[in-house]
Amino acid sequence: MLWQERPIRMKEDTIAKIKEETAGWEYMQNLPEEWHGFRLQREPVIGKDKYDLYSYVNEGWHKKVIVYFHEETHEYKVRLKIGLIEFARIEFITGKLSVFEELLTSQFEQLLKDTAQFNPATLSSIVMDLKLPEWQWGRELPLENEGFELFIKPAEPVKINNGSYIVIDYVDFALESSFTVYYNIYRGEFFSEARIWNIPDVNYDFDSNDLQELEEKLCARMPARLQQVRQWAEEQKDDIHYGSN
Structure with missing residues (x-):
């Protein structure tokens, strides 16, 4: 099969469909300017397969909540960007604008609240049983580590999708690079991912079945991993900036 480059913009008939469906959409017109x-x-943003209808943003918090139409699945959705990580919230997915409005009306404000400030009620009983918020080693993590900011800490894990939570997230926003530790409730396992200029780089050095094992691996390997991520990001900086010009 020959590789074919994906279009840089979604289909014109999809754009026309969304504009027609949302023209005069009273719910969107009545949204508060600050929430x-x-x-x-x-201002709508049209990408390769996403039509962002509107978004709520706090640049200082590095958080964004986006309401959009996904061409690939032909559904209206909500996605979050927290730090460098983006993910959809499955409870808002629907193919009908009328149903979408009902979901937004009943749940969107609470989503904003939970995104703005940690809400312990968002944690599953499995995560609570791990006693992540009480994890002493996690409470003593440095706020700055090898030039990375502790953006998400174990005392306030963030629920994403597919049963996963962000447990630790060290980020350098200037380099768009990070080191993240996750926990998946279905696999009962901790795992990690780095991002170099927001491109994922996965290894299995931190895979762990419990907090004790994770703590031992983080103590032994996290400083070197952070140094490696920074080195790779610095090495690619000129290429990234050149490519964006």
Whole structure:
């Protein structure tokens, strides 16, 4: 099969469909300009397969909540960007704008609240049983490590999708690079991922079945991993900036 480059913009008939369906959409017209610390951005953004209808943003928090149409699945959805990580919230997925409005009306404000400030109620009983918020070693993590900022800490894990939670997230926003530790409730396993200029780089050096094993591996290997991520990001900086010009 010959490789074919994906179009840089979604199909014109999809764009026309979304514009027609959302023209005069009263719910969107009546949205507050500021909501729980976020500012509304009304200007639509059209990408390869996503039509962002609007978003709520707080640049200082590095958080964004986006309401959009996904061409690949032909559904309306909500996705979050927290730090460098983006993910969809499955409870908002629907193919009908009328149903989407009902979901937004009943759940979107709470989503903003939970995104603005950690809500312990978002944690599953499995995560609570791990006693992540009480993990002493996790509470003593440095706020800065090898030039990375501790953006998400174990005391306030963030629920994403597919049963996973972000447990630790060290980020350098200037380099768009990070080191992240996750926990998946279905596999009962901790695992990690780095991002270099927001491109994932996975290894299995931190895979662990419990907090004790994770702590031992983080103590032994995290400093070197952070140094490696920084080195790779610095080495690629000129290429990244050149490619964006």
